[in-house]
Amino acid sequence: MSQTPFEQAGSFRIGVVDFISPDEVKVAIDIEAPDSVALNTGGPRPFPRVNGYLLVPVDDGFLVGQIEWITVERSPFPKRRGMQDFGLVDLPYPLRRLRMNPLGILREAEDEEKYVFRRGADSLPSVGTSVMLPTEPQLRSIVESGERRRVKIGTSPLAGDAQVCVDPDRLFGRHLAVLGNTGSGKSCSVAGLIRWSLEQATKAGTDGPPNARFIVLDPNGEYSRAFGGDNTIKPRIFKVDPAEGETALKVPLWFWNSAEWCSFTQASARTQRPLLRRALREIKSGRTDITASNEDEKQLALRRFLTSCLISVQRDLYSGALRTDESKFGFRLKAMADDLDAKMPEYSDNHLAEVRDAINEALDATYNSFEKDGKTIEYYRAFTEAQVQTIAAALQSAVESVGGIVYQEGPDEDVPLFFHGTDLADHLEVLASQENVSQYLDFLVARIRTFLSNPRMKAVVADTDGITLDRWLNDYIGADVAANGRVSVVDLSLVPTEVVHVVTAVIARMTFEALQRYVKLNDATLPTVLVMEEAHTFIKRYKEDVENQDAATVCCQVFERIAREGRKFGLGLVLSSQRPSELSPTVLSQCNSYLLHRISNDRDQQLVHRLVPDNLRGLLRELPSLPSQTAILLGWATELPVLVKINDLPKSQQPRSDDPDFWDVWVGSSKDGTPVSRTANWQGIAADWQAGAASDSGAAAEPVE
Ligand SMILES: Nc1ncnc2c1ncn2[C@@H]1O[C@H](COP(=O)(O)OP(=O)(O)OP(=O)(O)O)[C@@H](O)[C@H]1O
Ligand SMILES: [Mg+2]
Numbered sequence: 001m002s003q004t005p006f007e008q009a010g011s012f013r014i015g016v017v018d019f020i021s022p023d024e025v026k027v028a029i030d031i032e033a034p035d036s037v038a039l040n041t042g043g044p045r046p047f048p049r050v051n052g053y054l055l056v057p058v059d060d061g062f063l064v065g066q067i068e069w070i071t072v073e074r075s076p077f078p079k080r081r082g083m084q085d086f087g088l089v090d091l092p093y094p095l096r097r098l099r100m101n102p103l104g105i106l107r108e109a110e111d112e113e114k115y116v117f118r119r120g121a122d123s124l125p126s127v128g129t130s131v132m133l134p135t136e137p138q139l140r141s142i143v144e145s146g147e148r149r150r151v152k153i154g155t156s157p158l159a160g161d162a163q164v165c166v167d168p169d170r171l172f173g174r175h176l177a178v179l180g181n182t183g184s185g186k187s188c189s190v191a192g193l194i195r196w197s198l199e200q201a202t203k204a205g206t207d208g209p210p211n212a213r214f215i216v217l218d219p220n221g222e223y224s225r226a227f228g229g230d231n232t233i234k235p236r237i238f239k240v241d242p243a244e245g246e247t248a249l250k251v252p253l254w255f256w257n258s259a260e261w262c263s264f265t266q267a268s269a270r271t272q273r274p275l276l277r278r279a280l281r282e283i284k285s286g287r288t289d290i291t292a293s294n295e296d297e298k299q300l301a302l303r304r305f306l307t308s309c310l311i312s313v314q315r316d317l318y319s320g321a322l323r324t325d326e327s328k329f330g331f332r333l334k335a336m337a338d339d340l341d342a343k344m345p346e347y348s349d350n351h352l353a354e355v356r357d358a359i360n361e362a363l364d365a366t367y368n369s370f371e372k373d374g375k376t377i378e379y380y381r382a383f384t385e386a387q388v389q390t391i392a393a394a395l396q397s398a399v400e401s402v403g404g405i406v407y408q409e410g411p412d413e414d415v416p417l418f419f420h421g422t423d424l425a426d427h428l429e430v431l432a433s434q435e436n437v438s439q440y441l442d443f444l445v446a447r448i449r450t451f452l453s454n455p456r457m458k459a460v461v462a463d464t465d466g467i468t469l470d471r472w473l474n475d476y477i478g479a480d481v482a483a484n485g486r487v488s489v490v491d492l493s494l495v496p497t498e499v500v501h502v503v504t505a506v507i508a509r510m511t512f513e514a515l516q517r518y519v520k521l522n523d524a525t526l527p528t529v530l531v532m533e534e535a536h537t538f539i540k541r542y543k544e545d546v547e548n549q550d551a552a553t554v555c556c557q558v559f560e561r562i563a564r565e566g567r568k569f570g571l572g573l574v575l576s577s578q579r580p581s582e583l584s585p586t587v588l589s590q591c592n593s594y595l596l597h598r599i600s601n602d603r604d605q606q607l608v609h610r611l612v613p614d615n616l617r618g619l620l621r622e623l624p625s626l627p628s629q630t631a632i633l634l635g636w637a638t639e640l641p642v643l644v645k646i647n648d649l650p651k652s653q654q655p656r657s658d659d660p661d662f663w664d665v666w667v668g669s670s671k672d673g674t675p676v677s678r679t680a681n682w683q684g685i686a687a688d689w690q691a692g693a694a695s696d697s698g699a700a701a702e703p704v705e
Contacts, residue, residue: 056131057125063105153647166638174567176595194531217532224237253461255472275437326383351397460495515569536580581607594608
């Protein structure tokens with residue numbers, strides 16, 4: 001039986017509009033409208049449920065609304081259509097009502113059976129207009145709206161399994177937050193988004209594999225196996241203790257900027273940080289050439305030493321310290337002379353002897369001592385300017401003989417220039433004695449030295465032979481045309497906890513700054529995506545506090561900067577977290593797209609609610625009840641918020657995060673009858689554990705049978 005369009009429209013009707021405002025439409029549902037499945041529409045159609053879509057005819061199309069709630073009101077006088085007979089008394093009857101949010105307008109396209117959906121409602125219906133169920137093609141057009149639908153990520157169960165597609169430009173371009181409880185499917189979604197994007201790009205590409213760059217910071221070591229398989233992705237895996245085919249994770253300490261050094265060493269703001277900065281600057285100055293032979297390095301160390309002596313003496317000379325603070329100045333000179341004595345045998349340079357003699361002569365002339373309470377008190381009398389001038393002149397010629405002053409201001413202390421960690425500690429000690437602040441710096445120096453002697457740390461940050469800045473960028477961000485693969489997986493799971501925040505911060509910052517420089521030199525961006533898993537530990541909200549600049553704060557600040565400015569330099573951020581309420585609000589509010597999995601925690605839900613515009617909050621009420629692998633996608637990446645059932649990711653492509661199989665292990669076999677056995681091999685574990693510890697303390701490992 002064929003229906004006229006008018007009749008057909010009538011059969012989809014489920015109620016009438018009885019309240020309308022720009023952000024809310026309330027509908028009284030017809031009494032005879034079906035309860036769960038509509039059979040009067042030519043085929044079984046699910047009756048609208050929460051978050052489903054409905055249509056209201058307006059001037060030039062349909063207003064599309066998304067259902068926020070459906071309720072029953074006990075109405076004393078229901079108005080059954082066609083039955084308003086005053087002689088009849090209706091018994092109280094449940095009247096159903098629903099509320100929906102206007103989303104946009106659906107218009108018929110040129111060719112038949114096709115519709116075009118646009119966000120925003122420019123015309124609104126009036127009360128009394130009928131409300132209809134959309135047809136299958138209408139539903140599809142709503143969900144499948146938007147122009148550049150490039151990558152299919154799943155289907156929409158509420159819209160007749162319409163395909164949900166995204167445009168990577170939008171999804172990654174303005175940061176994406178993937179939020180949800182543990183086990184809700186975040187990691188699978190992230191791995192899927194990367195994989196499907198790359199697969200699609202490979203198909204669309206004309207010139208070989210995609211020139212794409214993803215960097216996955218993976219604190220749980222889940223992703224190493226997720227990207228294997230074919231050649232589309234070709235992951236590079238960086239890891240402490242790499243297996244075959246993986247690369248050792250290296251984040252050289254000379255990449256760290258001063259804030260990272262300060263946070264790591266817990267330097268105090270007033271005394272230690274300025275000195276640490278100065279030490280970094282000085283040690284980096286003149287150190288651009290790491291291929292320099294040992295001889296050159298020694299020469300440079302001497303140059304640096306003499307330069308700092310000269311500067312110190314000159315400063316004292318001009319500040320008048322040799323008269324007002326003569327005794328201190330004397331001891332400073334004495335320390336300098338001792339240092340020179342110690343260095344003398346290494347250098348057969350008679351300029352050094354001249355300096356030492358000049359200093360000793362001045363010291364001898366001013367030295368004095370007296371006895372008090374059985375102790376000898378030593379002190380120096382005021383120096384004459386001539387004495388100090390002689391010393392300065394001797395230093396000057398010594399400096400010149402070894403190649404001139406090492407430029408003290410040097411490069412910025414944050415430029416990644418090569419130096420050895422031990423040199424930094426040495427230099428700090430020299431500075432401390434020069435400035436007479438050893439008591440403030442001892443702890444700092446000791447901490448750096450301890451850290452450098454720990455083999456687990458050393459392996460990541462100090463044993464970085466042969467690593468140059470460009471090689472590192474090539475390895476971690478990706479080579480030209482992504483020839484060495486398209487995804488870097490940085491497995492942070494075995495990085496010692498003391499440095500894991502600094503290491504993460506450094507990788508993120510280096511990526512960001514490299515891309516910034518790329519834009520400066522090429523006048524175009526190199527699109528790159530940085531993925532941060534378990535973001536609540538690395539992008540954790542912190543208290544603004546100058547004193548407390550711990551590593552977690554510094555790490556969070558790097559991501560805040562990326563969230564704010566990354567877009568301009570082609571760096572997109574994808575963060576995945578179970579605890580959105582613990583995330584930095586700055587980062588979260590800079591995310592323009594959200595993929596929300598099940599969220600049951602109260603505070604997390606409240607937070608997510610605050611992120612979305614008012615009229616979408618209804619949609620989010622579904623969050624606590626979402627099954628795993630299902631999520632709500634909203635924001636910039638999608639024309640309208642949709643509920644997506646994410647594509648299936650085969651086991652072999654999933655990040656490793658299986659739920660523990662208690663039952664199968666307990667009963668010794670799995671559901672399909674395959675035996676499951678777990679042996680508890682503590683000996684092997686103990687040996688593995690202690691092998692690390694033994695070399696930590698430098699002791700020989702106990703022999704293991
Ligand atoms: N798209 C998918 N395809 C197939 N299986 C999925 C998918 N999404 C989720 N799963 C299933 O759900 C399980 C948990 O998913 P996943 O590891 O992604 O959760 P998660 O949210 O990252 O959890 P956590 O916060 O603990 O890391 C997976 O082991 C997998 O079996
Ligand atoms: Mg996960």
